[in-house]
Amino acid sequence: xxxxxxxxxxxxxxxxxxxxxxxxxxxxxxxxxxxxxxxxxxxxxxxxxxxxxxxxxxxxxxxxxxxxxxxxxxxxxxxxxxxxxxxxxxxxxxxxxxxxxxxxxxxxxxxxxxxxxxxxxxxxxxxxxxxxxxxxxxxxxxxxxxxxxxxxxxxxxxxxxxxxxxxxxxxxxxxxxxxxxxxxxxxxxxxxxxxxxxxxxxxxxxxxxxxxxxxxxxxxxxxxxxxxxxxxxxxxxxxxxxxxxxxxxxxxxxxxxxxxxxxxxxxxxxxxxxxxxxxxxxxxxxxxxxxxxxxxxxxxxxxxxxxxxxxxxxxxxxxxxxxxxxxxxxxxxxxxx
Amino acid sequence: xxxxxxxxxxxxxxxxxxxxxxxxxxxxxxxxxxxxxxxxxxxxxxxxxxxxxxxxxxxxxxxxxxxxxxxxxxxxxxxxxxxxxxxxxxxxxxxxxxxxxxxxxxxxxxxxxxxxxxxxxxxxxxxxxxxxxxxxxxxxxxxxxxxxxxxxxxxxxxxxxxxxxxxxxxxxxxxxxxxxxxxxxxxxxxxxxxxxxxxxxxxxxxxxxxxxxxxxxxxxxxxxxxxxxxxxxxxxxxxxxxxxxxxxxxxxxxxxxxxxxxxxxxxxxxxxxxxxxxxxxxxxxxxxxxxxxx
Amino acid sequence: xxxxxxxxxxxxxxxxxxxxxxxxxxxxxxxxxxxxxxxxxxxxxxxxxxxxxxxxxxxxxxxxxxxxxxxxxxxxxxxxxxxxxxxxxxxxxxxxxxxxxxxxxxxxxxxxxxxxxxxxxxxxxxxxxxxxxxxxxxxxxxxxxxxxxxxxxxxxxxxxxxxxxxxxxxxxxxxxxxxxxxxxxxxxxxxxxxxxxxxxxxxxxxxxxxxxxxxxxxxxxxxxxxxxxxxxxxxxxxxxxxxxxxxxxxxxxxxxxxxxxxxxxxxxxxxxxxxxxxxxxxxxxxxxxxxxxxxxxxxxxxxxxxxxxxxxxxxxxxxxxxxxxxxxxxx
Numbered sequence: 001x002x003x004x005x006x007x008x009x010x011x012x013x014x015x016x017x018x019x020x021x022x023x024x025x026x027x028x029x030x031x032x033x034x035x036x037x038x039x040x041x042x043x044x045x046x047x048x049x050x051x052x053x054x055x056x057x058x059x060x061x062x063x064x065x066x067x068x069x070x071x072x073x074x075x076x077x078x079x080x081x082x083x084x085x086x087x088x089x090x091x092x093x094x095x096x097x098x099x100x101x102x103x104x105x106x107x108x109x110x111x112x113x114x115x116x117x118x119x120x121x122x123x124x125x126x127x128x129x130x131x132x133x134x135x136x137x138x139x140x141x142x143x144x145x146x147x148x149x150x151x152x153x154x155x156x157x158x159x160x161x162x163x164x165x166x167x168x169x170x171x172x173x174x175x176x177x178x179x180x181x182x183x184x185x186x187x188x189x190x191x192x193x194x195x196x197x198x199x200x201x202x203x204x205x206x207x208x209x210x211x212x213x214x215x216x217x218x219x220x221x222x223x224x225x226x227x228x229x230x231x232x233x234x235x236x237x238x239x240x241x242x243x244x245x246x247x248x249x250x251x252x253x254x255x256x257x258x259x260x261x262x263x264x265x266x267x268x269x270x271x272x273x274x275x276x277x278x279x280x281x282x283x284x285x286x287x288x289x290x291x292x293x294x295x296x297x298x299x300x301x302x303x304x305x306x307x308x309x310x311x312x313x314x315x316x317x318x319x320x321x322x323x324x325x326x327x328x329x330x331x332x333x334x335x336x337x
Numbered sequence: 338x339x340x341x342x343x344x345x346x347x348x349x350x351x352x353x354x355x356x357x358x359x360x361x362x363x364x365x366x367x368x369x370x371x372x373x374x375x376x377x378x379x380x381x382x383x384x385x386x387x388x389x390x391x392x393x394x395x396x397x398x399x400x401x402x403x404x405x406x407x408x409x410x411x412x413x414x415x416x417x418x419x420x421x422x423x424x425x426x427x428x429x430x431x432x433x434x435x436x437x438x439x440x441x442x443x444x445x446x447x448x449x450x451x452x453x454x455x456x457x458x459x460x461x462x463x464x465x466x467x468x469x470x471x472x473x474x475x476x477x478x479x480x481x482x483x484x485x486x487x488x489x490x491x492x493x494x495x496x497x498x499x500x501x502x503x504x505x506x507x508x509x510x511x512x513x514x515x516x517x518x519x520x521x522x523x524x525x526x527x528x529x530x531x532x533x534x535x536x537x538x539x540x541x542x543x544x545x546x547x548x549x550x551x552x553x554x555x556x557x558x559x560x561x562x563x564x565x566x567x568x569x570x571x572x573x574x575x576x577x578x579x580x581x582x583x584x585x586x587x588x589x590x591x592x593x594x595x596x597x598x599x600x601x602x603x604x605x606x607x608x609x610x611x612x613x614x615x616x617x618x619x620x621x622x623x624x625x626x627x628x629x630x631x
Numbered sequence: 632x633x634x635x636x637x638x639x640x641x642x643x644x645x646x647x648x649x650x651x652x653x654x655x656x657x658x659x660x661x662x663x664x665x666x667x668x669x670x671x672x673x674x675x676x677x678x679x680x681x682x683x684x685x686x687x688x689x690x691x692x693x694x695x696x697x698x699x700x701x702x703x704x705x706x707x708x709x710x711x712x713x714x715x716x717x718x719x720x721x722x723x724x725x726x727x728x729x730x731x732x733x734x735x736x737x738x739x740x741x742x743x744x745x746x747x748x749x750x751x752x753x754x755x756x757x758x759x760x761x762x763x764x765x766x767x768x769x770x771x772x773x774x775x776x777x778x779x780x781x782x783x784x785x786x787x788x789x790x791x792x793x794x795x796x797x798x799x800x801x802x803x804x805x806x807x808x809x810x811x812x813x814x815x816x817x818x819x820x821x822x823x824x825x826x827x828x829x830x831x832x833x834x835x836x837x838x839x840x841x842x843x844x845x846x847x848x849x850x851x852x853x854x855x856x857x858x859x860x861x862x863x864x865x866x867x868x869x870x871x872x873x874x875x876x877x878x879x880x881x882x883x884x885x886x887x888x889x890x891x892x893x894x895x896x897x898x899x900x901x902x903x904x905x906x907x908x909x910x911x912x913x914x915x916x917x918x919x920x921x922x923x924x925x926x927x928x929x930x931x932x933x934x935x936x937x938x939x940x941x942x943x944x945x946x947x948x949x950x951x952x953x954x955x956x957x958x959x960x961x962x
Contacts (some may be wrong), residue, residue, distance in 0.1 A: 050820035051791075065529055092531040095768035104524035108628060109544045151354075151629040158909055159676075166526075170373035173530065188675035189847060193905030200902070215820065222894035222903070245896065259825035261850030263893060265877040274829060275822045278790050 011038040012209050013062070013177055018071035020054075020061045027284040031057040033233035034071075038307070039177075039226075044203070044210040046241065048217055048256070052279055054214045054233040056100075059179040062211065064088060071279030075177070093123050095172040100182035102162035106154040113150040116140065116168045123173060131244055135172060142205075143168045143198060160191035164198070170201065179211045184219060196223060217260050221245055229253045232282050232290040235309060239316035249318040252291045289320070297322050361624040368620020374613035378606075382433050385426050394423035395578045402598050412602045415585075416592065424580035425602055431581040433610070435496060435565045440557040442500040446506025448550070452538050454508065455515030466512070469505045477502035478567050485573045495574055499561055510553055514546040519543070548622045555618030559611025582607050637809055637841045638664040638687070643701035645686050652914045656682040658865040658921075659700070664809070665725070667839040667846070671852040673871075673889075674862030677910055680845045683862075687843075688728055689718050705809070724754045727802040731814040733794035737786040743797045744768050744782030750804050767804060775800045776830060793825035799831065810835070810842045816851065828855060849893060853877060861886050864911050864921040865941075871946035881941075883948050884926045909935045928952060 020032040032055040039045045049055045060066045062073055064080050073080040075091060076225045079191075083091060099105035106115055116136045119125075126132045127204040140147065143164045154162050163183060164326035170178055180199065183191040200223060202208060212218050220227055220241075227244045229237045229252065248254045255275040277294045289295070295302065301321055363369050381388065398418035406413045412421035465511050465559040472480065484498035518524070519542055527537050543550075566583020568574030575581040582603045589599035642904050645657040657679040664670045672680045687703055689710060691870040703710040705726065710718070727750075730736040738746060748768045751759065759767070771777035775796040786794055795815065802810060815831065816824040832855055835842055844855050852859055852873075859876045861869040861883065869876060876886065891904030908925040911917065920926070923933040932951055941953035948954075 050822060055426045060525075063529060065525065088530060092529075097526070097529045099522050099526055101522055105526045107523040107527075107541050107545070109626075118527070119531070120529060122527075122536065155628045160909065169526070169530070189849075189892045190675060190888060190906040191909075193894075193903035197892070197903055212722070214745055217821070218894040218896050221896060232936060259821040260896070261828070261848060261854045262822070262896065263849035263853050264889065265873055266854050274825050276826075278792055278823065279820075324713070 012041045012042050012076060013039040013211070014072075014074040014077075015062060016072040016074065018058070018061060018073060018164035019069040020066055021069045026281065029283050030054075030233045030285055031282065032061055032068075033285075035230075035233075035235050037228055037235070037238065039209055039211060041176075041209055042203070042207050043225040044212050044223055046220035046227040047211065047213045047230060048215065048220050048227060050215060050256075050279060052232075052282065053216075053230045054282070055230050056181055058230070059097070059181050059211060059213045063097055063179055065097075070100075093119070093125070093173040094175050095177040095179070096173065096175040096180060098163075098166050098170045098183045100118055101186050102159050102166050103154075103186070105166055106162055108154055109212075111151050111153055112140070112145065112157075112165055115154070115165055116172055119169060119173050125173065139168045139172045142202070143171070154305075157288045159187045160189075160194055161196050163187060163191075167195070167198065167202070171206065173204070175208070177209045177211070179213065181213045182215070183212075185214065185216065192219075199223065217256060229256065232279065232285065234290055234319065236291065236320070237318040238309070239313075239318075241318050243313070247313070247316070249312050249316070249323040250291075250320045251295045251297055253318075255294075358624050362620050365620045365623060367616050368623070371613045371616025372514060372622060374609055375617055378429060378433070378613060381426055382429050385430055388426050389420075389423040391423075391427055392590065393420050394427050394580050395419065403592065405596070406598055413487075413596065413598045415588065415599060419578075421585075421599065421602060422571055424585060425582070425606055428580035428582045428585055428603065430608065431492070431575050431579065432562045432565065432583065432607075434492070435499065436558040436562040437609070438496050439499040439503060439561045440554050442496070443503035443507050443557060444550070444554045446500070446504045447511050448543060449502070451508040451511025452515050452543060453548075455512040456519050456534070456538055456542055462512075465508065469508045472501070472505040473509075478564060481564070482571070482573055482626055484566065490573055490576060492575070495565070495568065499568075502564075503557060503561065507557075511546065511550055514549050515542055516546045518542050544625075547625060551618045551622045552615075555614040556611075558614045559607065562607055562610065635665050637666045637706060638843075639704040640683075640687070641702050641704070643683065643686060643703060645682050645691065646699055647692075647695045647696055647920050648697055649695055654913045655916060656865050656913060657686065657697075660860075660862075660865070660867050661701075661836075662858075662867060662870060663858045664841050664843060666841055667835075668857040669835065669842045669844055669855055670857045671844045671846065671856030672862050672867075673846055673849060673852050673859060675910065677860040677864075677913065679865035679913075680862050681813055682865075684728065684843065684845055687811060688722055688726060689713075690722075690728075694909055699708050708910055717776050720754070723807075723876045724756075724805045725748050725807055726811065727805065727807040728801055729795075729802045729812040729815045731812065732818050734781050734818070736798050739786050742783050742785055743777075743789070743800075744772075746786075747771060747782075747797065747800050747804055750801060754805055771800045771804045774803065774834065776826075792819055792827060795819060795823075795827055796830070799827070799834075803834065806838065811845070812842060813845045814847070815844075817846070817848075822911065824851075831855070831871060849889060861889070864917075865913065866921055867947075868922065868949050868950065869947065871914050875946040879946060880953050881943070881946070881948060882929055883922070883950050883953070885922050888925075 015035060015037050018032055018035045019030040035058060039047060047055045047058060057066060061068050064073065068081055071081065075095065078091070080088070080091065108119070113136050113334055116139055117132050120132050120135060126135065137147070140150070144201055145164050145168065146160065149157070149161070154165065166183070183199065184195050187195060196219065199210070203210060212220060212223055224241045227239065227241050228235050229244070229250065231252050237244065237248070237253045244253065245257065259275065275294055280290070280293050286303070287305060289298065289307045290300040292298040307319045307321060309317045310323070312318050312323045371424055396419060398414070401414050401418040402416055404410055404414045410420050410422060412425060415421055415424070432556040446493060450465050454462040471611070481498040484501055485494055488497065524537060526539055563583055565574050565581060566587050569581055569584035570587045575584060583624040585603040586607070589603070592599055632789045641661050643657055643660045647654040647656055660683060662670060672683065674680050682691070686698060687710065690925045698711055705721065710721070737743070746762050751764050751767060768782055772779050772782055777793060777796055777800070786797070789797060799815070812831065816827050819827060830852065836841070844851070846852060856873055859871065859873055860867040861876065871879065885906070888904070888906035892906060894903060906925050911921055911924060919934040919936055920929070920938045923929040926933065938949050938951045941948045941950065943954065
């Protein structure tokens with residue numbers, strides 16, 4: 001383990017073969033299955049996938065809000081899976097989460113100031129009431145919340161301001177690592193852009209490391225340095241942001257890219273290849289590629305044994321037997337459009 | 338901007354939230370009416386001895402049996418010639434003490450058990466709920482009876498007995514409300530920044546589950562006053578000749594047609610009390626919910 | 632009204648009145664839908680898109696909503712002047728609506744076949760027999776890509792995308808002449824969204840149905856619509872052919888803002904250009920331009936005087952500086 005650390009010493013978060021299964025009546029739901037990634041300090045890893053692909057579970061498990069079924073979560077080299085309650089209490093403030101729905105993630109009985117102060121109080125960071133007030137004031141300034149809103153309740157605010165509270169609450173403990181779980185999905189486009197800009201500015205100012213979970217490919221391209229595409233609990237492709245959009249390898253990534261409606265009429269009415277069928281069940285999955293059932297290129301080899309994540313180009317990994325042959329094939333690609 | 342001004346401003350606003358609560362409470366006219374009735378009843382409870390001496394309500398006068406309301410006896414007299422007015426006034430003490438204290442205790446235990454069951458789930462939930470189920474199988478009156486019989490009859494034991502019979506229902510109710518609140522995102526958010534379970538339950542879960550709980554508790558008060566009567570009737574409650582509203586009511590049954598006033602006056606007081614508590618409870622729920630701010 | 636137009640909305644205003652406040656939801660909205668075409672109404676939450684749709688369907692909440700001005704001409708008849716009975720013959724039969732959330736739009740205790748057939752049974756003008764209705768239900772299911780064997784299943788047995796197909800089947804079974812789709816794919820995943828969108832468009836082309844597509848996604852608009860109305864605070868601030876909005880020279884500042892807010896897959900700009908500020912409070916009547924408080928070009932004139940409608944070849948913009956600001960911008 002030690003050499004692995006040296007090899008990638010700037011990585012703040014290293015996840016190795018992480019698994020999270022949920023036990024249900026019919027067996028095990030493989031929400032996250034054998035996922036491995038590194039996030040270097042100050043960078044953003046985007047995690048994309050459709051609903052039910054396990055991306056939210058991954059985010060929660062990395063923070064150990066869920067107990068992982070197996071694997072390692074190395075935060076600064078320390079394995080969170082093995083950390084006991086006391087150690088976790090020490091680590092918690094250094095990694096935070098921004099939630100998807102700014103309507104349900106804020107306790108409606110607390111005011112803005114109380115909501116933002118709560119992590120400070122819970123972790124007993126401040127010695128006095130006035131210190132808390134000061135830090136809350138500064139944080140409200142940082143995220144762009146007007147002073148007059150200190151006593152406002154969440155229901156009196158619009159989605160954008162609520163999400164600013166969510167951001168403030170996540171950042172008030174000065175964390176190093178933040179999991180953003182669809183932070184802008186519930187917001188209108190114009191507000192969405194405000195929050196995205198805010199997140200990027202804060203990353204620069206505070207040197208934050210993000211894991212950015214979303215289903216929106218345009219957003220993820222915009223904010224991420226590296227992107228991981230998930231399908232049914234598995235990482236199917238991982239590469240730098242531009243690389244994945246310019247040269248998608250995995251048929252699923254291609255389909256996903258082709259499916260985004262693009263607000264540009266020059267590409268209008270181009271007949272594109274649509275993915276048929278729907279996501280299969282993540283309960284007791286069959287061996288082989290999970291995407292095989294919907295994949296236009298799948299053959300028998302795809303349905304047998306595990307498909308490993310293989311490097312197809314430097315820094316570009318894909319879990320597809322046919323990746324090499326498919327690279328850059330017949331899908332509408334951004335630069336061609 | 339000068340920080341000090343702003344800080345004092347914030348502190349004063351913290352104080353102001355109590356005032357704000359009060360302002361919203363009294364703005365609600367029905368809640369205010371309930372509050373006024375409640376004050377009136379509390380006044381009677383506290384100054385019962387000043388209004389009419391206790392001796393008057395146990396004093397028997399054979400010559401004045403079953404007299405209707407009149408200048409000598411405002412509410413009339415019962416079958417032993419005791420003054421009903423004095424009995425109603427002094428009865429308020431027992432009734433209110435029983436009603437309020439059993440409800441509050443039932444709320445307290447119900448909240449702790451119900452919230453734990455709903456919040457922790459799994460084993461904890463199973464154990465608490467199965468025990469609750471056992472208690473719920475026994476009719477409440479029988480349960481209280483058994484407890485009183487075991488502990489002996491006095492006011493304290495009566496309250497304990499009635500609390501025990503009331504807790505299971507509360508546990509059930511609170512658990513179901515907590516279940517819906519506990520999987521809200523803000524609870525998970527609280528866990529993500531390291532909030533302990535106790536704080537989550539008392540600061541996040543229970544406040545958001547308060548509405549139905551308050552309503553249930555206020556309804557429980559009037560319920561308890563009436564079940565106390567049941568116990569008195571079979572000699573396990575307040576011992577005669579001490580007056581208590583419930584028992585006044587059950588005694589009046591015999592004379593339902595010949596002396597209906599015996600039923601009417603204690604009845605009015607019981608209705609007023611439960612009405613007052615219900616109105617105040619509703620008002621509390623609304624005033625405490627920031628979403629209903631005008 | 633020319634023969635080519637199926638729906639013409641003129642100067643429509645709708646407000647919601649409660650004891651506490653009056654919400655000006657739709658303000659003097661006018662647009663035209665041609666036969667076989669798709670009109671996109673694009674805008675953010677609270678812009679009044681759905682209220683407009685409900686207004687056309689005459690489904691506004693009776694207790695609070697008031698239509699204060701305007702007319703809605705459907706095939707030449709004013710829907711606002713019709714009696715409830717006349718409307719029944721139109722709603723669901725000639726105009727039908729696809730709702731946003733497929734999870735709540737279906738009744739969980741009825742089979743999907745029953746629910747789809749319900750509309751036909753209600754409007755059984757052709758006196759179809761039970762078997763004929765069943766046949767029609769099966770045909771419609773096949774049409775939206777659901778095997779007809781599944782008609783006896785319950786909504787919970789369907790995934791989100793499949794449910795939305797069921798909802799669409801319900802809307803299509805009476806062969807409506809006009810379809811109102813209120814954010815039909817917002818609740819769906821991208822790959823499913825692409826399937827459903829292309830299906831809607833294919834069906835529309837096949838049957839020549841006219842459609843109003845309500846969405847907040849400019850991408851969806853670009854792929855499906857012929858005409859576009861950009862809605863802001865209950866007003867159509869820009870209206871024109873698809874090319875006018877997406878490629879034209881002149882734009883309303885809000886339209887520009889909307890485009891600046893979307894992360895673009897093609898450009899590599901690191902920062903987005905959001906529209907600062909928030910939607911105006913819809914309970915306050917506005918003197919000048921509704922967008923003025925958020926507009927970077929706003930002048931005193933904008934704040935005090937209602938902007939006139941600028942028009943060039945059917946491309947309309949409600950801005951004082953439409954057609955003028957362009958030059959200023961290029962300096």
